[in-house]
Amino acid sequence: MNVSDTGEFGFIDAIKLNTLSDETTVVKGIGDDCAVYRATPEYDQLITTDMMVRGIHFSEQTTAPFDVGYRLGTANISDIAAMGGIPRQAVVAVAMPVDTDLGYMSALFDGLKEVCHAYKVNLIGGDTVTTTGPLTLSVTLVGEVPKGEAVLRSGAQPGDLVVVSNTIGNSAAGLALLLAQIKGFNFCKRAHQRPEPQIKLGQWLRQQGATALNDISDGLSSELWDIAQVSQVAIIIDEARVPLHEETYKLAASLQTNPVDYALYGGEDFQLVFTAPKSLESSLQDLDGITIIGEVIEGTPSVQAITKDKTIRTLDGKGYNHFHE
């Protein structure tokens, strides 16, 4: 059965069940001109939007429909994590070819709802249209953060530590593995297909006083350049300290590529990169899945890396540019 059999309203009926995770903030969900919700007093509001196109951002070969929905939710929730915020309300707009399979869309929305439930996000509205092009999805997410406490990219100070969460480059390694149809390597494949946003860590970093914070959606190099440019500082990292998963090392060895490049230029890890005052060094070192990879110094905005052979190279300015690949 495809969407033209059920029509727009049949499709909406099919996906509007099981969409609320925290009803206390919702006055009116799906079904009116707007959804209506309550903001928390004394909290700032956060908003972010992400769009995904079939064949560009996901394909049958690499990502099951459930995972497409999950990752779409993660991309948005991760932006809230990158402000130290709490995700709250989501709306989703969908442009579908008329022959879109209803089972595909249903599985995709199951994945989106799964990640929404996992992070207490309400799906409260949307729009559905047809397209002559590929399936296109856009999620907008609203979150909250205590007033004045959003962690921007602009607060990095010379002397701060540069820190990342967990392992980086898994998603790019996973994508390479899936495209090449290499067996095994299930950790990296799953990291690509069903990445998790770092909501708890983002909130903890806000409370601890992280000075600048980004999620790694476009590659570590690009995110560090963002922080350097907006904060007007230079950043230097030690490539050997960038935490990679053992599968990434194994893949790089077999392909004779530089393993750290998956982290620097890969993207879509949805881990966090942040700067923090040196005074936090000991509490950061006590945490599992936290690695100090460099420091912030004075100077013209730039990102430099100490390589394996102890030379210094300037990292490329921007990671993934959708229009130049």
Add this chain to the structure above:
Amino acid sequence: MNVSDTGEFGFIDAIKLNTLSDETTVVKGIGDDCAVYRATPEYDQLITTDMMVRGIHFSEQTTAPFDVGYRLGTANISDIAAMGGIPRQAVVAVAMPVDTDLGYMSALFDGLKEVCHAYKVNLIGGDTVTTTGPLTLSVTLVGEVPKGEAVLRSGAQPGDLVVVSNTIGNSAAGLALLLAQIKGFNFCKRAHQRPEPQIKLGQWLRQQGATALNDISDGLSSELWDIAQVSQVAIIIDEARVPLHEETYKLAASLQTNPVDYALYGGEDFQLVFTAPKSLESSLQDLDGITIIGEVIEGTPSVQAITKDKTIRTLDGKGYNHFHE
């Protein structure tokens, strides 16, 4: 010059100027993982999203790029009007073919910014991706309404008046005129190309105690059916009282079509249809551009119309269904 020449970041640089209308509510606009804004204490938050696809919702033949942007903004702002709300913050996601002309996109964003400025909406964020399909745009708009006062579709009561604003069907008539390349009829053409949301009227209706409220985006018949079904009432209107513009009568006469059908089944007028207690009759009658067209009665949810020849017909249940046309 096209978008692949400037790249994603060049494009964002080109459109991010002149995006704020009311800076007092914005903590951080374009340029971080999320935008940050302030909600008004004791106000509920409204959210709506609309998507438009080139070749489906607009085309070169009927709509200049400036007007595409303007109408995209209007569609969203109108949803806030339909709750009696105040529009506040917008984000826009764009999927562009790599050969998209930068001048086209710049004009489109000029139109979007124009309508945002006219209704004091801040454009505070977005996302830009490539697509192998047609240009696809998605705007999400956040608005506000005093706590508990959003005007839903569900409040129509037997005995209420059924009322519309200004003239209906102009946009459908305008589209027919543009597609047929008929000269003149500039009022209806402009109504199609650059419709205005009814923000002030929506707020006034909320203050006056309108019981149910919709904007006319899918045709008057469809909007009335929504109110009837959600409010669990029957609605009867007098077709002769549905206010049409003189150009619509003239077009219908020349094409030998029924003029009221442009209003009932056309859509995209972005006028308001509402129900209100009979006690408001005299204050409504004093207003320019307000016409009582029928009343709410008890009964199985339905929408009936008294025709020109004084028979009664049941109007079709749904207007424009994107997947069945």
